[in-house]
Amino acid sequence: MGAYLAGHSLGLALALLIAGTAIPRGGYVLTFWLLAFGPVGGGALAWFAVQSTTNVVNTRGHAQRFGGEVLKNRPAMLVIVGYTTHSWELLGMWAWTPAFLAACFVAAGSELTRGAGLGAYLTSLFHLTGMAASLLAGLFADRFGRTPVILAMAAVSAGCSFVFGWLIGTSLAVVVGVGVLYSFAALGDSPIYSTAITEVVAPAYRGAALALRSLLGYGAGAVAPLLFGAILDWYGVGHAGAWGWAFVSLGIAGAGAVASAVLLYLTPEAAALRQRHVARAAAASVPAR
Numbered sequence: 001m002g003a004y005l006a007g008h009s010l011g012l013a014l015a016l017l018i019a020g021t022a023i024p025r026g027g028y029v030l031t032f033w034l035l036a037f038g039p040v041g042g043g044a045l046a047w048f049a050v051q052s053t054t055n056v057v058n059t060r061g062h063a064q065r066f067g068g069e070v071l072k073n074r075p076a077m078l079v080i081v082g083y084t085t086h087s088w089e090l091l092g093m094w095a096w097t098p099a100f101l102a103a104c105f106v107a108a109g110s111e112l113t114r115g116a117g118l119g120a121y122l123t124s125l126f127h128l129t130g131m132a133a134s135l136l137a138g139l140f141a142d143r144f145g146r147t148p149v150i151l152a153m154a155a156v157s158a159g160c161s162f163v164f165g166w167l168i169g170t171s172l173a174v175v176v177g178v179g180v181l182y183s184f185a186a187l188g189d190s191p192i193y194s195t196a197i198t199e200v201v202a203p204a205y206r207g208a209a210l211a212l213r214s215l216l217g218y219g220a221g222a223v224a225p226l227l228f229g230a231i232l233d234w235y236g237v238g239h240a241g242a243w244g245w246a247f248v249s250l251g252i253a254g255a256g257a258v259a260s261a262v263l264l265y266l267t268p269e270a271a272a273l274r275q276r277h278v279a280r281a282a283a284a285s286v287p288a289r
Contacts, residue, residue, distance in 0.1 A: 001138055001191040001192075001194050001195045002134045002135045002136075002137060002138020002139065002141075002191040003134070003135060003138070004191070005134040005187070005190050005191045005194070006131040006132075006134040006135045007131075008134075009127045009128065009130040009131035009134060009187060010127075010128070010131050011038065011042075012094070012124075012127040012130075013124045013125075013127035013128045013131065014038075014124075015035055015038060016098070016123050016124035016127065017124045018031070018034050018035060019031050019035065020124065022034055058203040058204040058206075059204060060204040060205075061204075064202060064204060064205070066205060066208055069201060069202050069204075069205040069209075070201060070205055070208060070209045070212065073200065073201060074267060075200040075264060075267050076197060076200050076201050076209055078260050078263050078264040078267070079193055079196050079197045079200065079213070079260075079264065080197065080209070080212060080213045080216060080217075081256070081260045082150065082154070082193060082256075082257050082260035082261055082264065083193040083194075083197075083213050083216075083217045084213075084216040084217050084219075084220045085220070085253045085254065085256035085257040085260065086154065086157075086189060086190070086193065086217070086253075086254070086257040087216075087217035087218060087220050087221040087224075088220040088221060088223070088224045088250065088253035088256075089157060089158070089161055089186060089224070089250045089251070089253045089254040089257065090157075090186045090187060090190070090221070091218070091220075091221030091222075091224055091225070092221070092224030092225050092227075092228050092249070092250045092253075093161070093182070093183075093186055093247075093250055094123075095224070095225035095228070096225060096228050096229075096246070097123050097126065097179070097183075098123045100164075100165065100168070100243055100247075101122050101123060101175070101179070103168060103237070103243065104167075104168050104169075104172060104175050105172070107168055107169050108172055122176060122179070125176075125180070126179055126180065126182070126183035127183065129180050129183045129184050130183045130184065130186070130187035130188075132184070133153075133183070133184040133185070133187050133188035134187060134188065134190060134191050136188070137149055137153060137188035137189060137191060137192060138191045138192070138195075141191075141192045141195065146192050146195065146196040146199070147196075147261055147264050147265040148265070149188070149189065149192055150189045150192050150193070150196070150257075150261045150264070151258065151261040151262065151265060153185045153186075153188040153189040153192075154185075154189055154254060154257040154258045154261050155258050156181065156184075156185035157182065157185035157186040157188075157189075157254050157257075158251050158254030158255050158257070158258055159251075160178060160181060160182035160185060160186070160251075161182070161247050161248070161250040161251030161254050162247070162248055162251040163178065163247075164178055164179065164182055164247045165243035165244040165245070165246055165247030165248065166241075166243070166244035166247075168243050168244075169240075186254075189257075193213070194210070194213075196264075197209050197210060197213055198210075220253070224249075224250065224253065227249055228246045228247075228249060228250070229246075231245050231246040231249060232246050
């Protein structure tokens with residue numbers, strides 16, 4: 001799952017790299033034309049992949065219902081709530097970081113168009129950092145368990161949200177350094193949420209649980225940039241605290257992800273999963289005789 005979402009981050013990084021190159025040369029029209037080739041190529045690759053994928057349908061028991069298997073499943077709902085607040089923070093950050101970095105470059109003296117291109121380039125770097133985070137966090141989660149890694153990543157990400165927007169006008173090296181840490185932590189727990197929900201929901205309802213997770217997560221991710229922009233409009237982008245308070249709105253959601261991870265950690269189901277992970281790791285470390 002970590003490798004799967006790392007591919008997602010790689011695609012975002014390539015898109016921003018293309019955008020950063022195309023905007024100064026052909027404007028937004030050329031940029032959108034170039035980016036449109038991505039979904040076309042992805043659709044073709046998906047068609048080939050699905051052809052060789054086995055179609056598995058799990059049988060549902062007579063007593064099993066969506067309400068009982070998902071909505072009344074406390075660990076599953078904590079994972080979904082955590083993913084929703086995580087998505088609010090992550091997708092809001094993704095949507096506005098290019099503009100924020102462009103504003104940082106303009107504040108440092110760059111011309112507006114050049115600042116937009118540089119902002120896209122740097123955000124591309126942040127997505128590559130997120131790619132590494134997905135891979136490493138997935139490995140760590142397999143080794144140490146899901147909830148400890150979610151908790152660590154969510155706590156660091158929320159902390160970065162609370163401070164990132166206040167850095168405009170400071171050293172660009174500081175902005176980039178905090179941004180790299182921010183992007184690493186914000187995306188690091190994404191694959192773990194997706195894996196965790198499959199471990200606490202009956203196989204026959206995993207698709208439905210993942211669908212609910214995506215509906216709420218991407219719904220929150222659609223609202224987050226709107227609130228972020230409304231805060232910028234309220235203060236005015238020339239106000240010293242506009243970007244700071246806008247990113248704080250993402251940090252509040254990140255704090256919700258931390259709270260959900262703590263509650264998930266305390267559930268008996270999470271404790272049982274941790275014990276299984278420890279047992280697997282111990283068995284893997286014993287050399288074969």
